[in-house]
Amino acid sequence: MxxxxxxxxxxxxxxxxxxxxxxxxxxASVHAEETAPTPVPHTAPIRQMAPTMGWNPWNAFRTEVTEDKIIAIAETLNRSGLKAAGYRYINIDDGWWLKRRADGRIIIRTTMFPSAALPDGETSFRPFTDRLHAMNFKVGIYTDIGRNVCSQAWDAKSPNLPTGSQAEREVGSMGHQTEDMRLFFGEWNFDLVKVDACGLADFGPDRPYVKNDTYRALKPAIIRGRPDLSDINGVESLYRDLKAAITQVRPNDDVILSICTWGEADVARWGHKYGQQWRTSADIRANWASMLHNFDTAVSGITATPSGRGNDPDMLEIGNGDFDVRHLTEARAHMSMWAIIGAPLILGSDLTKWSQDLIDIAGNRNVIAVNQDIAGRPRxxxxxxxxxxxxxxxxxxxxxxxxxxxxxxxxxxxxxxxxxxxxxxxxxxxxxxxxxxxxxxxxxxxxxxxxxxxxxxxxxxxxxx
Known part of the structure; x- marks a missing residue:
């Protein structure tokens, strides 16, 4: 009715x-301060697939997310009918790591994910991914293509930053691509990885948190807004090598690589070679102007990609700010715009607080069908x-x-x-x-x-x- x-x-x-x-x-070169690994070619074409649908905690909780909150979201997706409508990826974002051990293994923050604490003192996401897989969800994890991650540069007051020595705080994938991908997609059995790029942009020697030796300096390979000064080939090679490392673990290409260089480093030219989706802009904010800006960056990249797909204007802000229950017209518009261009539909709100109106908007099967149809390119x-x-x-x-x-x-x-x-x-x-x-x-x-x-x-x- x-x-x-x-x-x-x-x-x-x-x-x-x-x-x-x-x-x-x-x-500027990514490998200026360290020897680059020998590139492993990845020439297999990326399988064409419908845009990813799911949920990510960043817009709702930033780094202050817990396992209980994520499970509550999964239960809400199930109970509300949103999972049945297609929202099947439950992703974790920045903040999950405690440190990187001397042997290279990443230790999970068990205060955030208590199920990760194993009886032998090791940590593993396998109990977490097994639980969500048993609920018929796919599960995503987050890392950075550099040595350090975005929260270390932009969330200095977060209670969930990596701890330990300078080396132990280097939880990004640079120098650890093969072992991290084996851990993520082999031992831990994740289905998606979002790979950010703050480690290539925000840890230059001039940064205060680098000057005081909190983090090791890395010459920026991405200069935001200045592709002429960025090391585009170096950035591409890192994502190419990471994709190759994933393929070694999961050669049937069933893993989603979400590239997050925010439209920098000419990602529209090469992103489709390695990932199923690539960000076209900076992080979205919960206001109309930001939403339009991100939408426009994805629209402008439509003709630059062979398939006309993969352009990711970032997560949906439905339920937040200008798109909350008091702004249903804007929420419907937001959903319509992401649908018409075939953008990933990743909810970024605390779904446990949603009204039925918001559920009906995100779960509209007619609109979702447009988004998931992979036949044609937007014009x-x-x-x-x-x-x-x-x-x-x-x-x-x-x-x-x-x-x-x-x-x-x-x-x-x-x-x-x-x-x-x-x-x-x-x-x-x-x-x-x-x-x-x-x-x-x-x-x-x-x-x-x-x-x-x-x-x-x-x-x-x-x-x-």
Whole structure:
């Protein structure tokens, strides 16, 4: 049964949606201080797959996450129906490590993950991953491509930073790629790894926490915003070698490598060679402007990738800030925009506090189906500061999804005509509103819709193939 909110939206939609005949629209080297390992070539193509769906704790808890919180999220995904809708990856982020031992093995912070404490004094994530696998989830872990990790540079007050000597605090993968990947995907049996790159950008000799010998200096290979000063080939080679190390453990290519260089180091050119997804921007924030910025970086990279997929504008902020229960229009728009470009759908909120409205938005099967369809590449029909229109062909012949996006704070009218959508003048066209799940015929040559501030109209357009 539709909720009161859905009925209100339907009434409003009927008053603002008009289908009418209109005129056409007018439209520095990474290895400078250490010897580089011999590269292991990885030439196998990355298997094409639907965008990843799941949950990550960073936006909700940063480094102050616990095993109990993660299990509570998994139970909520199960109970709410979101797991059944496709959200199956439970990922951990920064903060899980205590130190790296002299023999190279990483010790897990057992105050955060008590199940990791084994009777023999060792630590292992295997009890944790086994528990989530038994619940029919996939499980992801986090590391950095450098020697150190992002929290060590940006979360100095975190209670969960690595401890010990300077060497023991080097928990990133540089110099340990083979042993870490064997640990992650062999012994611990994870299914995904998110590999950040703060270790290549934020530990130069000028940093205060490097000057005081807290961390060892590493000449930056990534200079944010300055690809001309970055060691692009060096960065790529590290991710290439890490992918090769993963392949040695799991040669059937069932592991997801999520590359997180925030759009730096020309990742749009090489990311598809090694990973299933790659970040296109800095971390998302829970506000409309940040969401638009991250979305735009992913849209601009669509044509730069062979498959038109993999561009990751970061996690969904549904449930947080401008996208919380008081801002359902914005939450639906956020979900629609990630869906139309085939971005990973990784929830980043405390789901245990969600209302049914938020669950319904994240779990909308119509919208998720658009996101998970791997048939076609998104195409921007038109875009300006107010209105953006994006279409994407789907696997069913004669079907495409179209998003009409109001980017601003005022009501706007958006229109798209048959020619822009590749439709013939005489074909019968069916329009299905994917949020209201209502269907009607296109009358005339132009689809026109009045959009509320920050509203996105996501429609499925079907015609004879």
């Amino acid at each position: 539709p909720t009161d909110h859905s009925r209100a939206l339907l009434v409003r939609r009927k008053t603002v949606l008009s289908l009418m005949l209109l005129a056409a629209l007018t439209a 921007v029909i038109s875009s300006d500061a107010r209105i953006q229109i994006i279409t994407r062909p789907l696997s069913t012949p004669g079907t495409q999804a179209v998003a009409l996006i109001n980017r601003g704070a005022n009501p706007q009218t958006a229109s798209v005509n048959r020619a822009q959508l590749g439709l013939t003048a005489t074909s019968e066209v069916t329009l299905r509103d994917l949020w209201l799940d209502t269907t009607q015929k296109l009358v005339g040559d132009v689809l026109t819709v009045t959009l509320a501030p920050r509203e996105t109209f996501l429609v499925l357009i079907t015609t004879q193939p």
